[in-house]
Amino acid sequence: MGIKKYDKIIKITVPTPFPIGDVNTYLVKGDRLTLIDAGINTPEARAAFQLGVAEAGYKVSDIEQVILTHHHPDHIGLLDDFDVDIYGHSYCGNWISYNESFLNWRREFFIDLFRALGVPQEMIQLANNLDNTLKFGCEKSVLTGELKEGDELPALPGWHVLETPGHAQSHLVFYREKDGCLLAGDHVLKSVSSNPLLEPPSVRGAERSKPLLQYNNSLRKIMYMDIQQALTGHGNDIKSIHSLIERRFARQHDRAMFILSMLKEKPMTIFEVCTKLFPEIYIKETGLTLSETTGQFDYLLERGDIQVETIENGVIYYRG
Ligand SMILES: [Zn+2]
Structure with a gap:
């Protein structure tokens, strides 16, 4: 917990009840004061976030827009607290304001998938466990702008979007070329490997995605970029991302x-x-x-x- 300052970026770390531990959010000062990722929906995280924003010299109401690296609950949790523009991958839309029809479809997707994977009939209801984390996210926020590969971030000149599906179907990273700074979300984490998660396709009835194959492609995408520093969704910053990616590839292959x-x-x-x-x-x-x-x-x-x-x-x- 607490804050850490960089060039026009302030990292605010808040606790989560998940095994991964704390989650990082970032305030970026551009033409608008921007929040990258919105923590998790717990009273502890909300209090820590408010304290961090104050320590950074701002009020929560000073934040003018939110940009998401992906749609997982520990990155969208406090979104409902804001009445500002929210940007992210189009896939995020269904998750920041879900409804029963979407949740039913998601459950059905996993039940069919679990059957094919050989999950015994009496355990198929494990698919319902997947709903347990929803309460840590938000439920009535609206994506006001969709981000795509190559876009410059709104009101943040010099920052560009790279699509990096794998850990999440919605995953994006943001790169500032002038100093090789990468806002990496959960694409690469310093002390644990990111889990490429099975998720429903964005179009109902489409084939399931192959998240590990997507993930490896997304790692290759950043492998040879000039990245001086990666600021991640959990844990400490990464200085030597290229050697870390090589280690991740080797371990996965093993x-x-x-x-x-x-x-x-x-x-x-x-x-x-x-x-x-x-x-x-x-x-x-x-x-x-x-x-x-x-x-x-x-x-x-x-x-x-x-x-x-x-x-x-x-x-x-x-x-x-
Ligand atoms: Zn996360």
């Missing part, structure tokens, strides 16, 4: 090879592998652990290392 060795022994479903990789937490953290496992399968399939062995009652078995 995990995939471990799964490949399991699938060479016998064909399995994604759920079976998930329970072996995460025996302690797969029930509580269903979304995270199934996302991680599915991502590795997508990676192995793309490389041609594994194949579909058989499909029984819609459940897919793979072999190495």
Whole structure:
């Protein structure tokens, strides 16, 4: 918690009840005082945010616009406190003011997906666990402007948008060329790897995305950029992002090879592998652990290392 100052940027850190710990928001002074990401909707985070803004020499009512790196609850939580323009990827719209029809569709998407992954019938209701974090987000905010690849950020001259889907379908990072500063959201974090999460497609009925493959492409996108400093959504700033990205790639590949060795022994479903990789937490953290496992399968399939062995009652078995 507390604040940290950079060139026209002030980092305000607030607590979350999530395993990831604190979340960072940033005030950027441009033609408008801009907030990058809006923390999480808890009384503790709200109090810490208000204190941070005051320490920075402002009032919350001085903030003139909010720009989102992505739509996850710990980055949109305090949005309902503002009556200003809100910018982000178009995918954010459904999440900052969701309705029952959207939530039902999301549940159905995950129930169908979980079946194909081999989640047993009696555990399919785990899909409902995915709603547990919604209360930490906001529910009646409106996206007033959509940001796309290459856009200059409104009222922040010199800052440009890069689309970096993977951790979230809505994920964007913002780059200031003059000093190589990257507002990185959760695209790369210093002390933990970002989870590429399974999420419903933006168009109902479309194929599911392959978040780990998207994520790796999005890492490659920033790999050779001149980034002097990355200010992230959680934890400390990153100075040497390129070597960190190399380590993330290597670790992910090693995990995939471990799964490949399991699938060479016998064909399995994604759920079976998930329970072996995460025996302690797969029930509580269903979304995270199934996302991680599915991502590795997508990676192995793309490389041609594994194949579909058989499909029984819609459940897919793979072999190495
Ligand atoms: Zn986050």
